[in-house]
Amino acid sequence: MVVSVSSGADPLAARRLPEIDYATHPAYGGMFKPARARAAALEQALGGLVAEVEAEDRAKDATFGYRYGTGTDISREVAAQGWCVRQLPAARLKLLRSAAAPEVEAIRGRLAELRASGAMIGFKATQEIIGPASHPDLWLQARKALWECGLIGAAVDYFGSNHASLKSAAVMVNQPGQAWCEDVFRDGAMETPATVGFHIDSSSLCVLKVVLYLDDVGPEQGPFGVIPTSHLWEQGSPGRVRRRAFDRSAFVSRSPGQRRTFTALPPELRLKAEFGSDLLPESPEALQLLAEEHVGTGPGGQLNIFDPEAVHRGGQTRAGERQVMLLSIGAKFGAPPAEEHTA
Numbered sequence: 001m002v003v004s005v006s007s008g009a010d011p012l013a014a015r016r017l018p019e020i021d022y023a024t025h026p027a028y029g030g031m032f033k034p035a036r037a038r039a040a041a042l043e044q045a046l047g048g049l050v051a052e053v054e055a056e057d058r059a060k061d062a063t064f065g066y067r068y069g070t071g072t073d074i075s076r077e078v079a080a081q082g083w084c085v086r087q088l089p090a091a092r093l094k095l096l097r098s099a100a101a102p103e104v105e106a107i108r109g110r111l112a113e114l115r116a117s118g119a120m121i122g123f124k125a126t127q128e129i130i131g132p133a134s135h136p137d138l139w140l141q142a143r144k145a146l147w148e149c150g151l152i153g154a155a156v157d158y159f160g161s162n163h164a165s166l167k168s169a170a171v172m173v174n175q176p177g178q179a180w181c182e183d184v185f186r187d188g189a190m191e192t193p194a195t196v197g198f199h200i201d202s203s204s205l206c207v208l209k210v211v212l213y214l215d216d217v218g219p220e221q222g223p224f225g226v227i228p229t230s231h232l233w234e235q236g237s238p239g240r241v242r243r244r245a246f247d248r249s250a251f252v253s254r255s256p257g258q259r260r261t262f263t264a265l266p267p268e269l270r271l272k273a274e275f276g277s278d279l280l281p282e283s284p285e286a287l288q289l290l291a292e293e294h295v296g297t298g299p300g301g302q303l304n305i306f307d308p309e310a311v312h313r314g315g316q317t318r319a320g321e322r323q324v325m326l327l328s329i330g331a332k333f334g335a336p337p338a339e340e341h342t343a
């Protein structure tokens with residue numbers, strides 16, 4: 001069965017992603033005079049990136065077209081809510097944990113070194129990218145986990161594709177003190193808000209994503225968070241295209257210079273895919289997102305499955321540690337290679 005939830009007078013399609021008034025924002029227009037010369041360069045770069053995203057969206061529309069398959073329990077839940085939760089069998093979790101252990105230790109070592117030297121903990125330091133050539137055992141275990149839990153079939157059904165496969169994988173270890181979670185405005189322009197990290201992905205690909213907990217994740221360990229139904233808001237809109245384009249640009253950091261440049265953009269271009277860190281703490285949009293957020297605490301082996309078009313975040317660890325695998329399942333619309341038919 002296939003349903004299109006983007007047509008008609010669906011109130012969810014009419015809901016909008018938060019739009020921030022950057023002209024008066026204390027860390028943007030409230031503290032900077034617009035840097036018009038640099039904004040011209042950004043605007044030019046955005047033009048090219050918007051064209052790139054639009055081309056990808058046209059390809060997506062020609063194949064998937066937001067016609068969500070609902071023929072499996074997983075695709076049905078994700079189509080309706082933007083996410084769902086399943087549990088990996090204990091035996092598979094044990095194998096995955098064992099295969100991921102060297103990566104977990106490598107990341108821990110790196111984080112300890114950074115901390116000892118007083119250096120900032122950046123996003124990349126918390127991850128090890130996994131590939132079939134570099135990590136054959138862990139890659140195979142991840143593939144088997146996806147098949148075992150019905151996620152490959154769910155992705156094929158969800159996107160109406162010919163096949164689907166594990167597209168990318170990473171091991172991630174989150175600990176307190178991550179700069180992008182706790183110190184967003186390093187010049188002290190504004191406190192990091194509670195909505196830090198809320199975003200839609202800047203990719204336009206037909207993928208389902210999975211945050212697989214290798215260990216128990218409580219409220220302080222940076223659980224996966226998602227805003228139910230937000231994958232349906234202003235679907236395929238110019239606003240979503242512009243958000244993606246900006247987050248692909250070289251201007252994406254929140255350094256004072258980049259914020260000053262961003263402030264000088266025309267208002268309709270002041271949109272970000274990662275907008276949560278800019279939301280003002282007491283704004284109605286921030287309070288509503290926090291009230292609506294599904295906070296996915298859970299045991300080791302929990303699979304948090306989601307459509308990356310939904311507003312989501314994770315890894316904002318305040319105490320202890322979070323160990324996860326990040327998996328991406330790509331839908332493919334060509335003829336399937338023979339080896340993709342089985343685990």
Ligand SMILES: [Fe+2]
Binds near residue numbers: 199200308
């Ligand atoms: Fe994401």
